[in-house]
Amino acid sequence: MANTQTDFIGLKLRNPLIAASSGLTNSIEDIVEFEKSGVGAIVLKSLFEEEIRIEMEKDLSRMTKENFIYPETMDFYDSYDDVEDLLSGYLRLISEAKKAVSIPIIASINCVTAEKWPYYATTLQEAGADALELNIFSLPSDFSHTPEKDERLYFDIVEAIMKQVSIPVVLKISYYSSNLASLIYRLSKTEISGITLFNRFYSPDIDIHSFEVQPSHVYSSPDDLPISLRWIAIMAGRVECDLAASTGVHDGEAFIKQILAGADAVQVASAFYKHGKDYALNLLTDLEAYMDKHNFNSISDFKAKMSYARADNPAAFERTQFMKHFAGK
Ligand SMILES: Cc1cc2nc3c(=O)[nH]c(=O)nc-3n(C[C@H](O)[C@H](O)[C@H](O)COP(=O)(O)O)c2cc1C
Incomplete structure (x- = not known):
């Protein structure tokens, strides 16, 4: 029988399948169900600093209307103490999840201001999270920024957090970068333990009749696989942290493809929305059947076998033109 145990960012996982951060990882019931379905770890839904700010702004505008606002109130909201209340639900989720399941619980945060990250990070660590995923997204759409300025954000956040936090930290990034391979490589040389490639973000679409901007597909499709597969393959074995x-x-x-490309762990969200949380069982059964078929006794027997660093034809991962495909048409 194949042994699917693996190490990811210093955590021992019973297998490399992780329930990705989403609305499905936001309650104890769901977390317990995911553990039963067999996943190796769970990333909790992100705690969004923006949401906390919106809540604060609602309170502030109510207090202003009620002539309730004093300079001291602003100080209060600027102080870290206040955020404590707004965080409490999330902290409770972490500590209850730790009591309810034995698989690792990875907390997740998204901050909009660099200076708030370390505070949230240390608070989630104190609540008992086994690791922390930083859901960083900055769209490089500002003409006045240089690529260096856009990239600086990642390094500033990592530097600030690593001074305060001792649990493993994973950076979840997007592929919007002018020099992605170099950025991933340089991030891997910081003190972080892992990088998640890639997050999926709200993307705009246009309603041609109502002239409104609306969200495009929220869930991924199987056609979205090649982008992360390519970059896992290109970077595996050439970075200094897990992927x-x-x-x-x-x-x-x-x-299985993601493991062959070199992923140390594989996160799934949309497929669980589509098929239910117990779909993890199907994925794990397929993994075990594949390992048995190829006589792979452990994950390391085939992890990164098809990566750029080890594949017979690594250039295939860098090909960008469909030359053969177009040739006969
Ligand atoms: C409804 C929904 C909510 C999500 N919420 C979060 C979130 O709070 N934090 C985060 O880092 N990623 C979030 N994600 C992104 C997923 O974790 C994952 O990276 C992305 O959906 C790509 O994986 P998939 O193709 O398996 O869906 C969310 C995705 C979906 C579909």
């Missing part, structure tokens, strides 16, 4: 794959894993084959 988790995220986006487009909808079946056992895609799960």
